[in-house]
Amino acid sequence: MATYRLKVNGQTHDIEALPDTPLLWVLRDNLHMTGTKFGCGVAQCGACTVYMDGSPLRACSMPVSGVENSEITTIEGLAGREAEAVQKAWVARDVPQCGYCQSGQIMSAIALLQANKNPTDQDIDLAMNGNICRCATYVRIRAAIHDAAQSLRG
Amino acid sequence: MSIYDKTLHGQNVLGETSQTVSSQAASMSRRALLKGAAGLTIAFYLPRLAKAQTVVAQPETFAPNAFIRITPDNIVTVLSKHLEMGQGPYTGLTTIVAEELDADWSQMRVASAPANAKLYGNSIFGGLQGTGGSSAIANSYEQLRKAGATARAMLVEAAAAEWKVPVAEITVERGTVKHAASSRQATFGQLAEAAARLKAPTGDVQLKDPSQFRLIGHDGIVKKLDVPGKTNGTAKFTIDQYEPGMLTVVVAHPPRFGATVSHVDDGAARKVAGVVAVKTLPTGVAVYANGMWPAIKGREALRIVWDESKAEKRGSAELFEAYRQQAKTPGKIAGAKGDAEAALKKAGKVIEAEFTFPYLAHAPMEPLDGFMMWDGTTAKARFGSQIQTLDQGAIAGILGITPDRVQIETLLAGGSFGRRAQATSHLAAELAQAVKAIGPGTPVKLVWTREDDIRGGYYRPMFVHRLRGAVENGKIVAWSNTIVGQSFMAGTPFAAMIKDGIDPTMVGGAREIFYDVADFNCDVHMTDVGVPTLWWRSVEHTHTGYAVECFVDELLQVAGKDPVAGRLELMAKHPRAAGVLKAVADLAKWSDSKPAEGRARGVAVVESFESYIAQIAEVSVGDGGEPNVHKVWCAVDCGVAINPDIIRAQMEGGIGYGLGHILYAEVPLDSGHVVPSNFDGYRSLRINEMPEVEVTIVKSNEKPTGVGEPGVPPIGPAVANALARLGRERPRRLPMVRGTV
Numbered sequence A: 001m002a003t004y005r006l007k008v009n010g011q012t013h014d015i016e017a018l019p020d021t022p023l024l025w026v027l028r029d030n031l032h033m034t035g036t037k038f039g040c041g042v043a044q045c046g047a048c049t050v051y052m053d054g055s056p057l058r059a060c061s062m063p064v065s066g067v068e069n070s071e072i073t074t075i076e077g078l079a080g081r082e083a084e085a086v087q088k089a090w091v092a093r094d095v096p097q098c099g100y101c102q103s104g105q106i107m108s109a110i111a112l113l114q115a116n117k118n119p120t121d122q123d124i125d126l127a128m129n130g131n132i133c134r135c136a137t138y139v140r141i142r143a144a145i146h147d148a149a150q151s152l153r154g
Numbered sequence B: 001m002s003i004y005d006k007t008l009h010g011q012n013v014l015g016e017t018s019q020t021v022s023s024q025a026a027s028m029s030r031r032a033l034l035k036g037a038a039g040l041t042i043a044f045y046l047p048r049l050a051k052a053q054t055v056v057a058q059p060e061t062f063a064p065n066a067f068i069r070i071t072p073d074n075i076v077t078v079l080s081k082h083l084e085m086g087q088g089p090y091t092g093l094t095t096i097v098a099e100e101l102d103a104d105w106s107q108m109r110v111a112s113a114p115a116n117a118k119l120y121g122n123s124i125f126g127g128l129q130g131t132g133g134s135s136a137i138a139n140s141y142e143q144l145r146k147a148g149a150t151a152r153a154m155l156v157e158a159a160a161a162e163w164k165v166p167v168a169e170i171t172v173e174r175g176t177v178k179h180a181a182s183s184r185q186a187t188f189g190q191l192a193e194a195a196a197r198l199k200a201p202t203g204d205v206q207l208k209d210p211s212q213f214r215l216i217g218h219d220g221i222v223k224k225l226d227v228p229g230k231t232n233g234t235a236k237f238t239i240d241q242y243e244p245g246m247l248t249v250v251v252a253h254p255p256r257f258g259a260t261v262s263h264v265d266d267g268a269a270r271k272v273a274g275v276v277a278v279k280t281l282p283t284g285v286a287v288y289a290n291g292m293w294p295a296i297k298g299r300e301a302l303r304i305v306w307d308e309s310k311a312e313k314r315g316s317a318e319l320f321e322a323y324r325q326q327a328k329t330p331g332k333i334a335g336a337k338g339d340a341e342a343a344l345k346k347a348g349k350v351i352e353a354e355f356t357f358p359y360l361a362h363a364p365m366e367p368l369d370g371f372m373m374w375d376g377t378t379a380k381a382r383f384g385s386q387i388q389t390l391d392q393g394a395i396a397g398i399l400g401i402t403p404d405r406v407q408i409e410t411l412l413a414g415g416s417f418g419r420r421a422q423a424t425s426h427l428a429a430e431l432a433q434a435v436k437a438i439g440p441g442t443p444v445k446l447v448w449t450r451e452d453d454i455r456g457g458y459y460r461p462m463f464v465h466r467l468r469g470a471v472e473n474g475k476i477v478a479w480s481n482t483i484v485g486q487s488f489m490a491g492t493p494f495a496a497m498i499k500d501g502i503d504p505t506m507v508g509g510a511r512e513i514f515y516d517v518a519d520f521n522c523d524v525h526m527t528d529v530g531v532p533t534l535w536w537r538s539v540e541h542t543h544t545g546y547a548v549e550c551f552v553d554e555l556l557q558v559a560g561k562d563p564v565a566g567r568l569e570l571m572a573k574h575p576r577a578a579g580v581l582k583a584v585a586d587l588a589k590w591s592d593s594k595p596a597e598g599r600a601r602g603v604a605v606v607e608s609f610e611s612y613i614a615q616i617a618e619v620s621v622g623d624g625g626e627p628n629v630h631k632v633w634c635a636v637d638c639g640v641a642i643n644p645d646i647i648r649a650q651m652e653g654g655i656g657y658g659l660g661h662i663l664y665a666e667v668p669l670d671s672g673h674v675v676p677s678n679f680d681g682y683r684s685l686r687i688n689e690m691p692e693v694e695v696t697i698v699k700s701n702e703k704p705t706g707v708g709e710p711g712v713p714p715i716g717p718a719v720a721n722a723l724a725r726l727g728r729e730r731p732r733r734l735p736m737v738r739g740t741v
Ligand code: FES
Pocket: A037, A038, A039, A040, A041, A042, A043, A044, A045, A046, A047, A048, A049, A058, A059, A060, A061
């Protein structure tokens, strides 16, 4: 066990964990921030997507020892225009089914729109194909991203 | 004290502010009797609160029956007897109540009902409390309409008494009770306390004429109740449960099905920081830790010797070979008309097709998990229980208590597709074993990893279908289908469904087909394999739908018929199936539009759980020969459409789920070892592979039926039939794309 100082959603936390503990389990088991989900543990599904210094990261595959000097953002800490636009579009389209993948989907979608306010279907495919939705809500995910993009362009 | 007379706390699963939902006011003892959907009388027996109970019930809560709670804050909470795993029952059931109650949608909430088969049994499950078979709406429609109408009548009665005006002069509109003549009005919340003092009306309550529906069948007003929490990360699933002192448990399961623990060396595992205990359970070796990571690491450090003497050691190639041989011999007759063998013998040419279907994992996004507290006399479990009554019984049996001492709080489930509906309650049992082994006082969260999930069995069984048919003068004259596979009903509480050696969940959709063929036969062999299997979204229709719809398409092609017109000619006795087929052909402009260059369209129509779905898929063949599915048109007849947008969403999701598996998924076994272990080996559909989907809902006055599963079966054969029109063979071995991961 070792002690780590993490910055998550603007707050500093001192936690104890094995050095190879994935950030995912620190967020969940140490901090009880449960919005970030476990789906595969091997960077295949995207359910655990968070931001490290603003860029999407698979929290299941990044050891806690590697994030000490970084700013971590989880779904609980979302803020900003893109986040608002995406979450609003998600609700308007009733995107989620079981909902379990949706934190990860939303994190990836927001990151896409931060970089690209006018994504094509192909841009969406590229940005989102690391996020599995077993309920296959993909039709609505795509539509909601287009809606959000449009609202951001005003 | 039984769990039935506890104050039920509105669960915070949706990420909303928690509210207390009182199951019964202390002054009330017995309430109305209401007739259930299938003419079954369900007693709304809400017993008096036990004296010893410390929880104070709220007398001002209006609780007219087991399903509805109206509190003075003007909130109407519907208690859902069905698990919400993505198919929308929380919203659908609430819509039905709100409709008859004439409530305003904004005042509607939902909470999960406790495990109590007496109050919350599913009439389609013979009274067991459970969700599945696309039955949530089907078995609740009449029940909840009556529940809503009864509550409405009591609110009106309360208002009439208070205002001293005739009941007949009172109207209810969007949550407001009004007396126009005296310009008086009140909210449900304002009337709750008075209504709570009334006796429920006996006899029949007046239900709305469907023409008066303003929520049911309409778009726009109803928004899914679980969506906000599922969009901001606050929705709580089983894996999100934490309690002080809780240990996380992962279990090392055997490398082959049927193996058992022979010897454990847990020395290294116990040395992992955070590991608290290691216990051998009937299903494997459990590692208890302060969190998931030490539990996983502890499990990796175990050295287990397995006794594989009784394990299944065959591989899937070997099993398929055996199935294929068996398919050449006649099985037990599941359906027959005329003499198919004689007709085939007489025919000039016999057309033959053999379809093979692999084991499939359900792989719900949230792997199996469960949380439980056990104090030595009572157990409190929280998880996405799909058959609460059986799970309750299994837990009780293991802990040596009566089922009424097992409380189950049903949480949102991160998908199921059949996986959480366990006839054997194996997950609940493993959870109870884990809790029992560590002893009372330690809350336990059992979590399966994705590897446990993919390698853990309970698959959609492997199947072989051998079909033979003949066409004479443009007409299908003979049809014979031999089916070989495992029964997942055998040896479970549902075994009684097996009649004369025929398990209906192996042959539905094949023993009777829509198409009028004079000489017809369907027979079945039940195999004995040591791999646990289970229903999988749309059950037998995952394979019968594919085999039948591919084969009829092939025969029609030989007969020189159009796939839509040719089917319709043979479907005179199946107007609803014909109806969706015509509707989808219209939607896709089947007869008067051409697909783009290099693309072709295929069609299929399947009925499952009394819902009728037809789909047309537009397909091309991409680089490396992989089918690309560009667009799917879908027509659905599920009787009265409760929530059109949920129906559309289920068609979209069902198409994606069906397509992903038909294209990419299989769980092969090598000498009894499961080959894939995660999504890198068990390929899932991704967004770039999802077609555009257009859905039309056929207007119907039939009783409402389910939509969670029926969207799945037609997509596979529709794609296969499109490939045939591109000059390729209809894929006979699934998945269509293999070895690409
Ligand atoms: S849990 Fe991290 S990518 Fe699947």
